[in-house]
Amino acid sequence: MTTKTIRAEYLKGLWDENPVLRQLLGLCPTLAVTGTVITGLAMGLATTFVLILSSLVVSSIKKLIPAQVRIATYIVVIASFVTIADQFLKAFFYPISEALGPYVPLIVVNCIILGRQEAFSSRNSIGRSLIDALGMSTGFLLALLVLSSIREILGAGTFLGYQVMGPWFKPWIIMILPAGAFITLGILLGIALKIESKTKRS
């Protein structure tokens, strides 16, 4: 295994191995909660919380987990933290919890989190796993923010609930519908690949 600098370990999650745009992981929540910026942000932060703490726990007990039941162990660890996040949102941010609906408990099956445990935390030191988790969740958060900003600005003419478009602007209803999520993400993936192939060539 190549040893990367801490900086590179963090930065790889932002672009080179961005979970959404490059690895196509965690697409379900990405599409589902990006109708408005605030729900996208809440989902990104909740996922960050779960990913960082799960990586911390998994990387600290990695030697104790028998290989045959490792996936089940990861899932229980992840599910515990998701439960904490879910209860926390219900207690302190009830409207957001309502808006996110079943998608908060569904963080448990977000492939980014399980993927990082299997591919990274289970074979790296605690510090390195933390940095990796931070980088990946920042990458996820960034992708959610870009997608939800585009959808909220074009779909409602607002950003975080504030009016940003003039009265001349007619909201594109399609951007709030499921169809808008699919099409916007498809175009974003295309743009990401285009940028990647440009930078590779130069």
Next chain:
Amino acid sequence: MELVAIFISAVLVQNFVLYYFLGICPFLGVSKKIDSALSMGLAVTFVMSITAVVSWLINNLILIPYDLGYLQIVSFILVIASLVQLVEMFIRKISPPLYQALGIYLPLITTNCAIMGLALIAALNGYSFVETVIFGFGSGIGFTLAIVLMAGIREQLDLSDVPEPLKGAGIALIVAGIMALAFNGFIGMLT
């Protein structure tokens, strides 16, 4: 009548893939050929129907009476993981070719958010036992319908001239968007 409405809604209107955005990974991953898409759809339908039954029993016979609602996430995911394991062993014994065809995606049904989503949404909607069974089966059929249609379109897409950066997932998502728009038209059926 109520049951028919739940079934139609699960298949067409609130389609798991195109309305709830659940099960996107297999939807994009296994939709290159119609027959593998069909077997994936059937595997998901099978697992969904069983999950609906088991999760309803757990929720209504254990979690609610003993006030253990906070254990919902952990218990649902464990039940689903063991169910998928069981189905996997079953298919490997009964039909090795099908097992080969499903490949990596069968164990991945565990982390298929559609299955977990089904258990959660059924619990959230407070469906009765029969309603839950219909909902689970209908959702599976809806998933199958979406993934098979997608595979059909993608087989055609292979022959067309797609811009280089959009090849693969990009164009698949755009096609899914257009499909979601078409399915949107079914909303009128229930109102």
